[in-house]
Amino acid sequence: MKIIIVKDSQQGGKAAFNIFAAALKKGARVFGLATGSTPLTTYQELVNSDLDFAQAISINLDEYVGLKADDPRSYHAYMQKKLFNFKKFKHSFLPQGDAADEQVEIERYNQVLTAHPIDLQLLGIGQNGHIGFNEPGSSFAEKTRKVALTNSTIEANSRFFENAAEVPRFAYSMGIGSILQAKQILLEAFGTNKAVAVAKMIQGPVTTACPASALQEHPNVTVILDQAAAVNLKN
Ligand code: GLP
Numbered sequence: 001m002k003i004i005i006v007k008d009s010q011q012g013g014k015a016a017f018n019i020f021a022a023a024l025k026k027g028a029r030v031f032g033l034a035t036g037s038t039p040l041t042t043y044q045e046l047v048n049s050d051l052d053f054a055q056a057i058s059i060n061l062d063e064y065v066g067l068k069a070d071d072p073r074s075y076h077a078y079m080q081k082k083l084f085n086f087k088k089f090k091h092s093f094l095p096q097g098d099a100a101d102e103q104v105e106i107e108r109y110n111q112v113l114t115a116h117p118i119d120l121q122l123l124g125i126g127q128n129g130h131i132g133f134n135e136p137g138s139s140f141a142e143k144t145r146k147v148a149l150t151n152s153t154i155e156a157n158s159r160f161f162e163n164a165a166e167v168p169r170f171a172y173s174m175g176i177g178s179i180l181q182a183k184q185i186l187l188e189a190f191g192t193n194k195a196v197a198v199a200k201m202i203q204g205p206v207t208t209a210c211p212a213s214a215l216q217e218h219p220n221v222t223v224i225l226d227q228a229a230a231v232n233l234k235n
Contacts, residue, residue, distance in 0.1 A: 001202060001215065002222045005230045009190040012224045013041025016122070019186050019222060021051055023120045030057045032121030032179075033083070034132075035075045038188050039122055040082060047086040056089050057116050061123070061132040061179075063095040065102070065146060065170035073160055095144070095172035102146055105172065109144040113178055121182035125189050128152050129197040129210035133173035140214045142175030176214050185221045187212070189229040198225060199232035 006012045020031070020042070031053070033039070060075060069076035076094050084092055093112045099105035123131050128150060130136065135150045148170055149157075158164040179185070189198050201212035202223065215221045 003202065003230075003233075004222065004224045006224060006226055008226050009038075009041045012188055012190055012226055013043075013045045015224050016042040016186060016188055017045035017049065020046060020120065021049070023184065024051055024053075024056070028119035028184075029055060030059065030116045030119045031089075032118040032174075032182055033058050033060050033079065034122045034124050035060070035062070035078045036124045038124035038190055042122065042188065043083045047083065051087075053087050053089045058084075058089045058092045059112060059116060059118060059174075060092075060094040062171050062173040063097045064168040065097055065172060066168050067097040069094075069096065069098075071097075073166075097168075097172070102172075106144050106146065109172065109174070110178075113144065113174065113181070118182040120184045120186060121179060123179070123185060123187040123212075125187060125194060125197050125201065125212050126153055127156055127193055127197055129200055129212045131176065131179060131187070131212050131215075133171040134176050134179075134211045136209050136211060138176055138208060138211050140180070140208065140217075141177040143178050144172060144174050146170055147173050176211055180214060180218055182218075183220065185215060185218055186224070187215065187221065188224045190226045192228045192231065194229040195232040198223075198229050199234075203234060 063075045067074040133147050154167045158167050161167050200210040206213045206216050
């Protein structure tokens with residue numbers, strides 16, 4: 001793992017932008033994208049740039065089960081608002097939260113991933129070490145599936161909803177196995193509330209108790225941290 005420590009999330013966004021720009025220049029055409037607060041500075045840098053994604057495909061990690069694409073709390077809506085309204089991709093894939101048949105939707109998404117192997121996958125990390133919505137205990141071999149959110153994730157994500165009771169209990173998520181298929185992975189973490197998970201991810205044992213520790217086994221991972229998120233790292 002390559003670790004880059006920056007002053008704050010603004011600098012983190014610039015460092016991540018450089019990795020996107022270099023990948024695009026080298027021919028990357030399939031970008032795995034993430035939601036949450038963490039990638040916002042990266043998306044802002046992409047929006048403000050002249051990088052051209054018109055020939056590129058984006059594939060998002062996850063979506064809440066039950067939310068329609070036009071629900072303002074959906075990850076579809078987040079991506080539109082933060083990136084796609086400003087940067088056009090040739091095609092953007094997300095799981096469809098309100099799909100009529102869950103198994104068909106899961107199969108569809110796995111076929112999307114098979115047809116479009118990801119060149120660069122952007123990730124955040126949950127306070128409990130989750131990546132995508134792969135909560136502790138998730139197998140490292142899993143592909144896309146429906147996952148139950150833990151109480152700590154529901155609580156952490158309730159800030160985007162009226163209250164915790166409104167947060168969907170399930171999500172579709174690319175599995176850790178799908179994530180590890182990406183040729184290159186870029187994980188960002190900012191703030192002290194990520195420091196424990198970050199130390200476990202980088203310096204802890206590789207264990208399903210910390211889903212992000214699976215990244216230790218991938219050959220091309222860059223981690224961008226601000227100083228607060230890096231505070232528990234030894235050396
Ligand atoms: C969410 C998302 C993840 C994200 C993580 C951290 O639940 N499913 O993809 O990386 O939690 O979110 P944030 O960046 O808002 O801290």
